[in-house]
Amino acid sequence: GSPSPSSSSSARRDGGRNVDGDWKRKVDGGDDNGNNNNNSNNSTTHHPFLSAFPKCEHHIHLEGALTAPLLLALSAKNNIPLPSSSPDQPPTLDSLTALLSPPHSSLQAFLTLYEAHQTVLRTASDFDLLAWTYLRRAHADHVVHAELSLDAQAHTARGVALSAAIDGVSAARRRAEAELGVSSRLVLCFQRDRPVADALRTLREAAPHLASGAVAGVGLDSCEAGFPPGAFAGVFAEAARLGARTTAHAGEGAGWDYVRDAVERLGVARIDHGVRAAESAELVARLAAAGTLLTVCPLSNVSLGCVAAVRELPVRRFLDAGVRFSINSDDPAYFGGYLLDNYVAVQEAFGLSVGEWGVIGRASIEGSWVDGGRKREMLGELEALLKGFEGAEPRDL
Ligand SMILES: Nc1ncnc2[nH]cnc12
Ligand SMILES: [Zn+2]
Structure with a gap:
């Protein structure tokens, strides 16, 4: 069906009384002021600088x-059963919460669960409703x-x-x-374990949405x-001709050579994850020189066993080498945290200075895939925050 101008009224129509009141509070994980109380530590009270930091989430x-x-x-609204460990025991809030909780045994095990769940x-x-619930929760973390x-x-x-x-x-x-004043873009990801021809068909079907701006770019994800990445070179070339921004997952479940392949053969200016690029000094230098943005996902990488702990991520390496990166949540319902939690995890692992956070911000x-005016607005807010915390100790951020 077509979307309504107000998502709250469309949600109400579809979901009946379930979508209001208690249910809404539970879904949002917070009260009606957008204050979150789920999936989070005391990040806001203990981290005044990181809480107030104007964040861009790219992944x-x-x-x-x-x-x-x-x-x-x-599941209830659409009458679509969720997978359950036993047929006569439908999942409960507790059992589902446990199933979603990290760690996950592998990227593939996570993807299997994730694909089963999205059938609702x-x-x-x-x-x-899904996008609004996320955006409202992200706003509570000061995602701008x-x-x-x-x-x-x-x-x-x-x-x-x-x-x-x-x-x-x-x-x-x-x-x-x-x-909320939150700007956003939509990225259609092709699934790399589906045929290339299927990606091409999807791109062509998405062409009017690229032209209208409803879709800003394309990506490449899954196993x-x-x-x-190189197998999708033709698809990405056509996407670029259609005016799409481009990005690709690489260097998460496979090695640094996939990052090089994505840069060389897909022509992307952004890499999702990309952390294994750190295994090649030559590639690190090349990414720094090109200004390629890596969208690093700390809690995701730990949840899927890509690294044993956040401190093992090449955050210092990238900062020292001048590789640009942002910090992201990837799949917050599965990896134990939203964006502020990821910022806090990085700070706890690396004790970054105000200046280093300025570089990341x-x-x-x-x-970000926004115009110069929006960038200037966000930069203005960032610079004001940095000035206010000048000289602060890393432990007080
Ligand atoms: N971490 C991830 N890696 C690859 N594909 C994904 N799709 C959703 N999350 C993903
Ligand atoms: Zn991802």
Whole structure:
């Protein structure tokens, strides 16, 4: 169906009384002022600088923001059963919460669960509710700009119209801009373990949405090892001709050579994850020289066993080498935290200075897919914050 101008009214129509009142509070994980109380430590009270930091999130899969309350509500609304360990024991809030909680045994094990869960998404208003719930939660972490990924093929393969998914997300994005002042973009990700021809078909179907601005760019995700980026060179060349921004997951589940392949053969100016690029000094120098933005996802990398702990990530290495990167949540419902939690985890592991956070913040803003005016607005807020905390100790940030 077509999206309504107000996502709250469309959600109400689809979800009946479940979508109001208690349910809404549970789904949002917070009270009606947008204060969150789930999935989080005392980040806000203990980290005045990181809480107030104007954040750009570039790597968040909307399907990865399907929290346990949202899964239960959409499963009931659309009459789609959730996978359960036993047929006569439907999942409960507690059992689902446990299932979603990290660690996950592998990227593939996580992806299998994630794909099973997203079958509860059927209508434009479901996508609207999902995107709005995420954007509202992100706003509580002072995310000022968000670039939202969507696995288009996973939905169209289940019979959901591409335009329904896109229209639903667009409605939530408009509302977030109007009510929260959060700017956002939509990124359609091709799944690299599906045929290249399928990606090309999806790109062509998305062309009108690229032209309208409802879709800003394309990405490449899913199981990485064995599916090198170069296979999609033709798709990415056509996407660029259509005016799409481009990014690709690389260097998460496979090695640094996949990062090089994505840069060389897909021509991307951004890499999602990219942390294994640190294994090649030559590639590190090249990424720094090109100004390529890596969208690093600390809690994701730990949750999927890519690294044993956040302190093992090449954060210092990248800062020292001048590699630009942003910090991101990837799939917050599955990896134990939203964006502020990821910022706090980085600070606890590395004890960065105000100046180093300035470098990260500027790269995040400069690397966002927004115009110069929006960048200047966000930079102005960042510089004012940095000035206010000049000379502060890392432990007080
Ligand atoms: N971390 C991840 N890696 C690859 N594909 C994904 N899709 C959602 N999350 C992903
Ligand atoms: Zn990802």
